[in-house]
Amino acid sequence: MKKLIFAIIAVLFFQLHTQAQLPADSTKADPSLRGQYEFMLAKSKTINGYKLINPARLGGFWKSVSDSINQNRKQLREVKVKLAEQEKAVAALKAQISGAENSLASSNAKLDEISFLGISFTKGKYNTIVWTLILVLAAALAIVILRSAKFIHEAKYRSSLYEEIAQEYQSYKTKANDKEKKLARELQDERNKLDEYKNKGN
Template sequence: MKFAKILITFLLCVSTTGIIFAQEEEDKGSLNSGTIESQFDYMYKKSPKWEDYRSVKTNNLFKFKNNVIDSLKEARKIYAESQNVVSAQKIEIDSLNVKLEATKGNLSAVTEEKDSIKLLGIPMSKTGYNTILWTIIAALTGLLLFFIGKFKRSNTVTVDAKKAKAEIEEEYESHRQRSIEREQKLRRELQDELNKQKYSENATKKK
């Protein structure tokens, strides 16, 4: 009697799973587009439910895995590009810093002179000379601040890319672990049912 109930329950589960899988074959659009979260929700909703567990199709699971890997590759690409921009801007900032220090050194040497000052062989007053030098310094300082601002913005992009990459990796690992745990539980339960069935058949034969 128990074996008959188990057999009927198993056949109902198989038929229900077949119907759900057939419906799922009709609509796969959600695994071909959208965010990782929306794709996971789609796969979760379309997976047949059995008590507290859900069965995920192997094709859908690998499709979702490939989508996560593609997202990780894109995040790594963005991160690499931002790193290249940051490196190039750092070189420019270092060059400007060198020029600024050289200009300051020239200014200090010039201000020590008491008499007339020559610039490119042209004599001029200290006021005029200082005005020109400070104008150059102001221009270089402005450029330096401009590149520092660009550097900070690029750094923000880099941090966001790292954060997105870490979140995607964590999300994928969490989903993978849950899928493995569900699969292991289903296997144990199936084995328990097989053991019960075998025990029941042995008991029947002994009678």
């Protein structure tokens, strides 16, 4: 215990003595914190396993550490400010992109819209309706053509049948006329004969 107390007193005395004698170092080999730390340890004396550090060197090292911390904090604040500005810029760009996308969607909707008789349709629906009407009209036209062809065929058949009946009637009429003339001649002959008989009897 006494040895430990004696060692502590000796270290304090030697440190005070060294502080009075050693000036602050004006030059350093490596200005980095690690270089200053290693330089400070290299310049420190060891007594009974303890390092005797010059307070001027320790103060300089502490100042360098504080300056580095302050500089890092300043850089961190600057980075945060730049990051906030970039986030604002990104938000503004996102808003512009969203507006452009909405405008594009609206333009595409207008381009895809067709108005007919005051009713708005998309091109797809309009094409579907138009083609449906075309197909319905084509089917109706086909039905009309088929029925017309049937009626035309029926009309031709009836016309030919009428012509055939008309020809038969005309032939019958001609024959009847001939027969009537023949009967009239025969009747006239009989009358003539009857008149002759009457004249002979008188």
